[in-house]
Amino acid sequence: MQETTFVMLKPDCVQRGKIGRVISRFENKGLRVSAMKMIEVDNKTASIHYKEHEGKDFYEPLLSYICSGPVVVMALTGDSAVKVVRKLMGKTDPKDAAPGTVRGDFAIDISRNIVHASDSQESADRELSIFFDDEEYLEYHRIEEEWIYP
Ligand code: CMP
Numbered sequence: 285m286q287e288t289t290f291v292m293l294k295p296d297c298v299q300r301g302k303i304g305r306v307i308s309r310f311e312n313k314g315l316r317v318s319a320m321k322m323i324e325v326d327n328k329t330a331s332i333h334y335k336e337h338e339g340k341d342f343y344e345p346l347l348s349y350i351c352s353g354p355v356v357v358m359a360l361t362g363d364s365a366v367k368v369v370r371k372l373m374g375k376t377d378p379k380d381a382a383p384g385t386v387r388g389d390f391a392i393d394i395s396r397n398i399v400h401a402s403d404s405q406e407s408a409d410r411e412l413s414i415f416f417d418d419e420e421y422l423e424y425h426r427i428e429e430e431w432i433y434p
Contacts, residue, residue, distance in 0.1 A: 287365040288318060289402045290411040295353035296396040298322075303356055306386055306399060309372055310360055314428050319359040319421045325351050333414055345395065357415045362429075366408055369401045 291310070293303055311317070325333075330347045337343045360369055374385025378397050381388035391398045402408035 286361065286363060287405055287408070288359050288361040288412065289365045289369050289405075289408040290415065291358050291360055291369060291402075292400040292415075293356040293358075294396075294398055294400060295349065295355060296391070297398045298354050298356065300390075300398075302390055302398065306390070307356075307358075309386055310369065313362075313368060313372060314426065315360040315362040315365055315368065316424070316426045316429070317358055318361040318423075319416050320356065321358075321420070322354050322356050323415075324354055327351055329414060333411060342395065349395065359412055359416060359421060366402060366405050370403065373399055373401050 293306055297303060297306055307317070327347060330350045331338070334343065334346060334350070337346065362368065372386060374381030374387035376387075376397060377394045378387040378391035379394075381391070383389060386399055387397050402411050
């Protein structure tokens with residue numbers, strides 16, 4: 285089923301020059317970038333995005349980290365996009381993330397785990413609405429979609 289999920293390339297990804305390599309993983313799999321921009325996240329937006337973690341010991345450091353430098357936010361669309369992106373990304377703690385996943389290959393510290401992606405379609409809808417307006421989604425088709433969805 286066609287889904288659209290939310291992905292954020294975090295400040296460590298941007299500052300370590302991995303933007304292109306991480307996006308390539310998603311593009312190579314066959315997902316379509318349907319919206320994308322580089323932004324700086326303010327504290328209020330970060331607190332809305334990460335509200336499920338409020339009160340946890342890593343919450344305040346997480347907010348200040350996400351606000352510490354530019355991030356790239358994107359919407360990725362494709363067959364089972366939520367699950368596919370989570371698999372490509374690997375486990376939250378890069379030490380447990382399998383080799384071949386983004387976190388398994390590019391990160392080692394849980395607080396600098398390079399990328400965030402929605403864990404369900406419900407989260408994706410909520411997170412996409414925080415970062416994107418309707419007019420920011422652009423319509424086009426990847427060639428693969430013509431044979432997957434004739
Ligand atoms: P993310 O997928 O963006 O969701 C919440 C983030 O909190 C997580 O990735 C980690 O970067 C960060 N974090 C820091 N410490 C922890 C922890 N002990 N457990 C889970 N997430 C943590």
